[in-house]
Amino acid sequence: MSSIAILVGSVYGGAEELADHAEKMLQQAGHQTQQFSDAALTHLLEYNPNFWLVITSTTGQGDVPANLEALYFEIKDTTPDLRGKQYAVIAMGDSSYGDTFCQAGRRFDEVLTESMASQIQPLLEIDACETMDSVGAAQEWLESLLSKLF
DSSP states (O other): OOEEEEEEEOSSSHHHHHHHHHHHHHHHTTOEEEEESSOOHHHHHHHOOSEEEEEEEOBTTTBOOHHHHHHHHHHHHHOOOOTTOEEEEEEEEOGGGGGGTTHHHHHHHHHHHHTTOEEOSOOEEEETTTOSOHHHHHHHHHHHHHHHOO
16 A cells, blocks of 8 residues: 655645545555645655645645745755655645636646656646535545555
């Protein structure tokens, strides 16, 4: 089974609720998980997950939430070698913000790809203009992800 780091970027708690749901599903399927909501890259690398699940809201003008901002910039600035690691991203946002919609998740997707990690599930964007039920909006995506994990 996989060792999974769940990176949670949240402002108002929606991403945390979704991360808790995802973690429960992953653990029930036999995977080892650990949530990171305010961690340095060294903490993640010490945990040594073979899979990274990023669940993040977007704040301001497409910014990463403050609790994950330092980690995001650390990955962006150092470009660690994440070959052999897999990842998937759930981006949460509000489409009324136009070009910055789900930008925090898109930014994580980009830096993880630049760090040579392999995306195993397409980016999921959840629009608060369409639903306030992020768990329901992500359920099918999470089930598909589970089928791809070893």
